Amino acid sequence: MRYELRPLTEADIEAGAWELSTLVGWNQQPCDWRRVIGDSPDGCFKLVDAGRVIGTVTTTRYGRQVAWIGMMLVHPDYRRRGLATELMMAAIEYLRGCGVATIRLDATPLGRPLYEKIGFRADGTWSRWKAEAVAELPSGDRFPKLHTWRPELLQIDRQAFGVDRSGMLKRLAEDGIAIEGITGYAMLRPGRIASQMGPVVATDPQVAGRLVREILQGQPGPFIWDVNGANPAAIELAQSLGFRPFRELERMTLGEPVPPERQEWVYAFADPAIG
Ligand SMILES: CC(C)(COP(=O)(O)OP(=O)(O)OC[C@H]1O[C@@H](n2cnc3c(N)ncnc32)[C@H](O)[C@@H]1OP(=O)(O)O)[C@@H](O)C(=O)NCCC(=O)NCCS
Incomplete structure (x- = not known):
């Protein structure tokens, strides 16, 4: 039929x-x-x-x-x-x-x-990780909310992802919250089962660690994080915050080789449907 x-x-x-x-x-x-x-x-x-x-x-x-x-x-x-x-x-x-x-x-x-x-x-291969809650951060300097995408930040994302995805980043930010540092950003949005963190992109592991801790603060758990399996610093950070892997996925490609990516700058993917 x-x-x-x-x-x-x-x-x-x-x-x-x-x-x-x-x-x-x-x-x-x-x-x-x-x-x-x-x-x-x-x-x-x-x-x-x-x-x-x-x-x-x-x-x-x-x-x-x-x-x-x-x-x-x-x-x-x-x-x-x-x-x-x-x-x-x-x-x-x-x-x-x-x-x-x-x-x-x-x-x-x-x-x-x-x-x-x-x-x-x-x-x-990469994994989806989950945490019920994260420890409170001591109060101190916080990253500002991301309202306008600075060209420098979009350029960092373009290098990390391999191609320009500024249109999609703006759409994602509208559906959740986003914070920015000089050399990275993090996003979190509501999900059906858990709040979904991602994308998170930063040129430096310390900045990534601060962005991740901060974006999760005061937000309702549980949290899901699609951890970039090609970035050991992302895996280490997820473990240190009490996240645990619960599902494996495979990234796959058809056609031309992918454009060069700064994989080590990617800490969290956006969503399996969009990369
Ligand atoms: C994955 C999914 C979309 C496949 O849908 P489907 O209509 O059954 O797939 P098809 O009938 O077109 O299968 C095509 C081929 O894929 C392979 N395949 C599909 N399902 C399979 C299974 N459960 N086990 C092994 N091979 C499978 C087979 O080679 C199959 O060909 P065959 O039936 O002639 O052997 C469906 O199982 C689904 O919705 N799963 C849940 C959601 C999901 O995981 N989606 C994929 C997201 S990446």
Whole structure:
């Protein structure tokens, strides 16, 4: 039987898409769905069976160099019928049509065999860490709230991430809180299960440590942190603050090699759907 492949719109969030991510225990809120769909209204797709959303996929483009595929979900009653493959092919075709050179994603253990079959190759493993609460900081000098993105800060992020993602950073900051230092920044936003910290980018481990401690202060736990597995200082910091890993994901790539990244500046990823 064929199901209908259609654009995924904001109206689908409350009409089935968020239910799919909730069903598999993901942390995403409706605002996380709105952010990705709003960023790429032509590049997000759904499969529909008799009016019901049974599968989703989203794409997020960072110029023509890199794009991210996310929110790859198929309802449990419809799995192993090739539906995820169909959604993936629609997303890849869309991105190729936009001239995107490199497609990346963060794969769960369930998603990995599907992506390997399509030709994605693994770049490295990272883990999602969790803490119920963090110790209070002594009062002292605090980092200012981030209201306007300084060009220097965007330049640091561009070097860390490999490409310009300033549009997405601004969207993320609107959905949570953000603080800035001279050489780094940190963000935190509400999640369905836990407050989600990230992205956190800093050129220096000491600045990163202060940013992370401070962004978590006075905020409701538990906290989730997608720790960059390629940055030993991030792992050390997470451990020292009482975070523990509970889920592993694989970063995967299709197409051209990724642009050079300052991986050692990345402490927390933004979200598996967007990198
Ligand atoms: C991952 C997921 C999207 C796959 O959806 P699906 O519609 O069942 O996938 P497909 O039918 O297109 O599978 C394509 C191929 O992927 C592989 N595959 C898919 N699910 C698999 C599984 N559970 N175990 C092993 N291989 C699997 C197989 O090679 C499969 O081909 P085959 O059925 O001919 O052997 C679905 O299981 C899901 O929604 N999981 C929960 C959310 C999730 O983890 N999403 C991935 C985020 S990165």
